Amino acid sequence: DVKVTQSSRYLVKRTGEKVFLECVQDMDHENMFWYRQDPGLGLRLIYFSYDVKMKEKGDIPEGYSVSREKKERFSLILESASTNQTSMYLCASSPWDRPKQYFGPGTRLTVT
């Protein structure tokens, strides 16, 4: 079974802090994704990556960056956290050119 893990289930940070969210998958998938999920807005794609060191902007990349140094690991970075980045963050992975994505359990981030 595919397993996608995220470093924290709950995280509380202060405004202006640098925040790292880590995601690891164990199925050798090429594609990895970061979404945020907010009530009434659904799942919105922040960034995705199709290979090591490759990244593509999604629909809402502003205020975020990503890093993929190893195939199994995809990190989301909030350079200077702001209160409007309080959200549920979901990581997902999929094989190349396959639509079915496997999701991690999510990180609920609160920025105060």
Add this chain to the structure above:
Amino acid sequence: EDKVVQSPLSLVVHEGDTVTLNCSYEVTNFRSLLWYKQEKKAPTFLFMLTSSGIEKKSGRLSSILDKKELFSILNITATQTGDSAVYLCAAYSGGGADGLTFGKGTHLIIQP
């Protein structure tokens, strides 16, 4: 811009009822449509539909795709409280690393 619209956004029914959830899409180069169920954490995969008119079934859940009218429905018969969740619909347009375009979800509540 690719768009997926789900309706209703929320639905409250009694245990034993049958429900129909709707998903319409406008996606360039559409290839397939996916349904996920999300309880308190990670979305879990239910169905992937690629061909029009072929019903996919899993227990009390079934789904069908109409590629001419650009919509899909998810049916749940004899609902149980464990069916309470957010049901997400997503359209896939292919292209290797492209992600899914998600709808906002239908929040289904089953009352005992």
